[in-house]
Amino acid sequence: MNKSFLFFILGLSLVLGGCSQKFQRGVKDFQSKWVGLDRKVTVFSATGEPVRTYEGRIDIEPTEYGNKIKFAHDGNMVLIYNMGVVIEEVAE
Template identity: 40%
Template sequence: MSNQLNSLKWLIMLVASFLVLTGCEKISNSAKNLQSDWVGLDRKIEIYTCHTGERIKSYQGSVRINPDDQLTEGTSFLVDGKKLHTNMCYVVTELGITEQPLSE
């Protein structure tokens, strides 16, 4: 009987620990980073000229930074499985995020 109580206590502690950790923002961010690294996230990339700020092109889809390309200048993305190399200025936005206006 005592052995069953110890097992039950460990099970309750394990479940409680899991519930506490899943609520932690750090754990949530780590899970999001894994998803981003492995399959990409639904994102939009906007490419701008660095001198005038004029938007040149936009890409949207499953986007992740390509860690396999070791570029000395610029960044490499995988957009829906296709490579995008850029040394321009860019903004990456995760779709589904609501933007808040700047307060002055």
């Protein structure tokens, strides 16, 4: 095989690999927006101790300010202001 063919195959695999990642992110964004994802949300105090943990199918709504987290949990709307929050997606 010549070098140009090898570069073509390498480039094609990189392009398709990148498209696959974008597609997977798009599917995950759609699922998050319309269904919610299995997540664990931990809220921390100013000193770093965990205050409260929420688990389950959680839909997080983006906000324009960085000091507010808004999400739905078990049919209730939860708003958290000025707290440290860690949001983890739970593996299915």
